Amino acid sequence: MxxxxxxxxxxxxxxxxxxxxxxxxxxxxxxxxxSAKPVPVQHVRQDKTFRSPKSFNNNMPVNEMDGAxxxxxxxxxxxxxxxxxxxxxxxxxxxxxxxxxxxxxxxxxxxxxxxxxxxxxxxxxxxxxxxxxxxxxxAPDADDTSPIFFTSSTCQFFWSHDDPERGFKIYDEMKKLKPKFHSQTGDYVYYDKPGPFVKTIEMARHKWHAMNSWPSLKEFYMQTPLYIEKDDHDLLRDDAYPGKKPLGELTFEDGLALWYEQTPIGDKPYRTQRWGKDLQVWFVEVREFRSDNSIEDSKDKTIWGKEQIEWFRNTLESSNATFKVLISPTPIVGPDRPKGKNDNHSNKAFQTEGEWLRAYLAKHNVFVVNGDRHWQYASVDPVSGLREFSQGAVSDFHAGGWSQDNVLPQHKFLRVKGGFLATKVYRESGTPIIQFLHYDVDGNVVHEETFKN
The missing domain is CATH 2.60.40.380 (Purple acid phosphatase-like, N-terminal)
Structure with missing residues (x-):
């Protein structure tokens, strides 16, 4: 040093x-x-997610913390x-x-x-x-029929790593597949979980430094373009919305400023990108414009906000892409846990906007890829027919929140393990095809669904 x-x-x-x-x-x-290397990982995690690592001192100097x-x-x-x-x-x-x-x-x-x-x-x-x-x-032009393959992932807590030297196995497995781009759908870090539990801006920044210093992430992102979305834990705390109380000295506005500082994003948190003739992708924002989760549901209660909804309708209805994929930090179809959850469109708390959104997306033949849930699934809304694909958490250690035995009618696939999702768009004898593939953390395909236009 x-x-x-x-x-x-x-x-x-x-x-x-x-x-x-x-x-x-x-x-x-x-x-x-x-320094050329981060501070080595010196603490041992406990056997349950989101517990403080053994003997971890939350008040130790930040530049001495694991991964600093x-x-x-x-x-x-x-x-x-x-x-x-x-x-x-x-x-x-x-x-x-x-x-x-x-x-x-x-x-x-x-x-x-x-x-x-x-x-x-x-x-x-x-x-x-x-x-x-x-x-x-x-990205190719809108008349280009080149095949496109991209990956997506969600929910990564530093102490949920499954490779003590490289960080998370999925990044090395995704790198082997050479995706055209990657979508990280939020909870890139967890401010409100220990090791350290964030109390200051310095500690919040440390979470990004430590995560980005894992070799598997570092190498993957230097050769894979990224579209990143935020959710609650990498903005402030669980179920965050404007007006949510601070996390120690970290305010909602601080968390917002840090997210724009620490990520390769432009001025707008919602945006769309065309990838050739057969694919257009939408990346939406679910924290900056939402209503207070706790207020009574109504036609005015919203997650997306009026401006984003208007933008989404205009861009979607003007698109002539063969396949349209919405990538959302939170579920739209679910099913989600019935107890204690009131934070996304598949919950009762946002039922009015959720019902409208599911019907609207299904009408326009949109597929949904979602983050936030710590288990993998493919589901179909029984009312609208909207299809949703949940990526699952970044590691098996981080997976949970649902029972493997609780297979509901909406589920076409359910796996309470970690991994990632890949989406493949290509043509076969001139016919456009889109394929969704769930992978486990070791890079094995565990489920796939294919649709032809």
């Missing part, structure tokens, strides 16, 4: 992310770090290279104000093009330079 500080080197210990990839642009996000990665002042240079194009973004300083993070939208890219990425960091001119490399593909 002393040698690293003495030679004024900086590092990309938490890697970098390529966000919001379109036909012509992408957002590059990274953070400069003081201190930031560093310095500057960053970005270079993107394709077979016929080179784009360079010259040296830009990062500082403590935004946790030494860097976020820049790169424009002028070409559709359906492979780009190599090179990031260089240094303390200043004449100081040692550190480089990292990655790559990605831009």
């Amino acid at each position: 002393h040698a690293q500080i003495e030679n004024d080197a900086v590092y990309f210990t938490t890697g970098f992310k390529i966000g919001e990839v379109s036909q012509n642009s992408a957002i590059i996000w990274t953070r400069l770090c003081k 990665v201190e930031g560093s002042f310095g500057e960053i240079k970005v270079k993107l290279v394709s077979e016929n194009d080179t784009i360079i973004i010259d040296w830009t300083y990062v500082s403590a104000l935004k946790d030494y993070t860097y976020k820049r939208k790169v424009e002028g890219l070409k559709p359906n093009m492979f780009y190599k990425v090179k990031l260089t960091g240094r303390m200043g001119k004449g100081q040692p330079e550190t480089t990292v490399f990655g790559s990605f593909n831009t």
Whole structure:
């Protein structure tokens, strides 16, 4: 550590992310770090999810906590290279104000093009330079019938790791599949769970540093474009909504600012992206615009908010994509647990908006991929016929919340284990096909459903 500080080197210990990839642009996000490696994992977790690791002191210095990665002042240079194009973004300083993070939208890219990425960091001119490399593909144009394969996942708590050296097995398994992009549907970190339980902005930022420093995540995201959504635990606390009480010194507004700081996202939390002729994907926001969960249900009680609903209807009804996929941080069909849950569209608390949304989505032949639930399922709404695919938690250790024996009529598939979901869009003898594949944490397909247009 002393040698690293003495030679004024900086590092990309938490890697970098390529966000919001379109036909012509992408957002590059990274953070400069003081040390080449995070603080080693030194505590032992307990045998139940969300328990404090054994002998963990929540008041210990944050820079000594498991997975801690201190930031560093310095500057960053970005270079993107394709077979016929080179784009360079010259040296830009990062500082403590935004946790030494860097976020820049790169424009002028070409559709359906492979780009190599090179990031260089240094303390200043004449100081040692550190480089990292990655790559990605831009989205194809709306008339392109190239096959598309993408992955999605949800709910990852640092202490639910299933590989003590690399973090989470699903990231290495997804990397082998070489998806065009990945959707992380929220609860990327858990502020309101121990190891540490967040009380300050510094501790909240630490959660991101520790998660991003796992090698499996770091390597995956440096070569897989990301569309990220937030849910409650990576914003503030369980079932968060505007006006929810602070978590220690962390307010709802603080959590919102940190999420935009720590992720490769643009100005709008809801957005849609076309990936060729046969696929359009919508990413929605379920925390910033919602009503208080506890108020009585009515036509005005909402999760999405009026502005987002209007945007969604306009973009959906103007789309001519063969297949339309809505990726939601929370369930829309479910079924969800009947007791103690009043936070999503499959719950009674939002029944009015939920019934409208399910009917509307089914009318427009939309498929739903959802996060938040810690078990895998494929379900069909008995009223509207809307289909929903739940990815399950990031590891088997993190899975739970439903009984494997409780198979309901809505369930076409139920598995109370961890894993991820993949969606494949392709053509066979000219016929467009979409396929949803549930994988376990070891990369084995455990369920698949196929639909032809």
